[in-house]
């Protein structure tokens with residue numbers, strides 16, 4: 001099977017400081033990869049390099065495009081990369097404010113992504129938006145409200161709807177449940193899992209919450225100081241961690 | 257169906273002065289289709305450790321574990337995932353589920369993951385839940401708030417939803433009443449009749465004698481240094 005994403009020796013530093021260094025992995029269609037590690041270990045740097053928000057210093061990111069098969073994203077032209085970002089890729093930010101347009105309505109937030117890929121028919125756009133608000137459990141009568149009037153959990157669900165409406169194949173998520181209280185987190189996790197399974201999505205999820213990756217991720221990558229220090233099946237890495245740092249990380253939370 | 261050879265396992269506790277706990281050395285046994293093998297040995301002998309290695313949950317330092325024609329100790333994560341989906345089932349001692357998912361879906365999930373029709377998957381889930389005496393009023397609720405015994409039965413129903421050719425059972429009859437214990441033993445007998453190769457841990461002697469064809473005493477695999 002062709003990997004959806006094949007990353008080789010990805011490296012990014014900020015001046016003299018390491019962001020992420022020599023990261024390599026493959027992601028196959030339908031897989032969810034979790035990335036965990038302490039604050040400053042390079043998780044967001046890696047994710048932002050992968051998603052094209054940051055330019056890495058070295059490495060390759062081969063993505064299996066729909067039209068032309070595997071291509072190095074870093075060699076693509078800027079318009080090509082932007083198109084990928086609007087169609088096949090989605091990015092769910094930790095803070096919904098970074099992923100939503102706070103001044104336009106909930107329906108507008110979802111519809112805007114559709115229009116960016118060429119949808120023009122108002123009725124159809126509104127219908128798709130309503131359908132997606134439903135799927136993320138936001139009542140249709142909130143479609144004209146602005147996200148500012150929503151709770152944090154609702155904003156996060158709206159961000160997910162906005163991102164998934166175009167049927168992406170790869171979703172990047174940076175701490176998707178961060179800052180939400182536990183019951184809201186559970187609901188969101190359940191939602192993400194259901195969507196991933198039904199849509200056959202692949203996803204890369206950055207989080208510091210081991211319970212979240214246990215439920216969401218098939219595979220796990222542990223980062224420290226910009227390097228990947230351990231990888232494996234999620235339950236194997238959590239239950240039989242090999243690296244000293246991973247053992248410390250796992251033993252410092254009560255039960256996951 | 258299951259073939260274990262030269263299996264070695266030790267734990268290195270890096271944050272406790274690098275202490276090394278040798279648990280298994282030269283473990284070897286095999287299980288044919290339709291056969292049930294019980295792992296025995298005193299507490300701490302390594303029964304659950306063997307079981308977890310057989311599921312790919314623990315890494316082995318030496319040896320091989322063939323499940324069908326795949327060596328679990330050398331397989332890529334995605335191969336292990338496919339194996340778990342199609343071939344290798346595991347009923348753990350405790351249920352672990354995503355909060356908020358209804359019981360019926362928890363049980364049907366292994367079949368849905370295999371691409372079964374919803375009707376078929378939910379039908380099978382209903383049959384199993386009925387047989388295990390989970391009241392229908394609970395089916396639409398998440399099992400997170402169920403009693404220990406109820407959770408264990410949901411866990412068993414989930415483990416038997418798909419007819420895995422290889423099945424691992426960790427204390428499947430623990431904390432069950434007589435009637436439900438009987439149902440679980442019958443489920444195990446049915447799986448055997450269907451050709452499943454089963455490895456089980458049963459503290460319940462009567463249950464072990466009834467369903468197990470052979471015993472493998474894991475104390476025989478305790479490393480000399482540790483004995």
Ligand SMILES: Nc1ncnc2c1ncn2[C@@H]1O[C@H](COP(=O)(O)OP(=O)(O)OP(=O)(O)O)[C@@H](O)[C@H]1O
Pocket residue numbers: 014017018019020037038039040041042043044045046208
């Ligand atoms: N724009 C930047 N300029 C300079 N250094 C940066 C910049 N962004 C990140 N870094 C540094 O790169 C390293 C990795 O940061 P990154 O944000 O990737 O960590 P993280 O694993 O996402 O942490 P957290 O869990 O706190 O979000 C850190 O040492 C950080 O200080």
Ligand SMILES: Nc1ncnc2c1ncn2[C@@H]1O[C@H](COP(=O)(O)OP(=O)(O)OP(=O)(O)O)[C@@H](O)[C@H]1O
Pocket residue numbers: 239240267277279297298299300301302303304305306
């Ligand atoms: N994740 C782990 N990390 C460190 N040591 C472990 C781990 N899992 C098991 N062990 C050790 O391996 C040895 C065997 O444990 P195991 O749980 O396999 O025994 P068991 O035969 O199943 O016992 P019981 O009958 O009490 O369940 C014990 O010394 C245990 O402490």
Ligand SMILES: [Mg+2]
Pocket residue numbers: 043044045
């Ligand atoms: Mg970060």
Ligand SMILES: [Mg+2]
Pocket residue numbers: 303304305
């Ligand atoms: Mg045990």
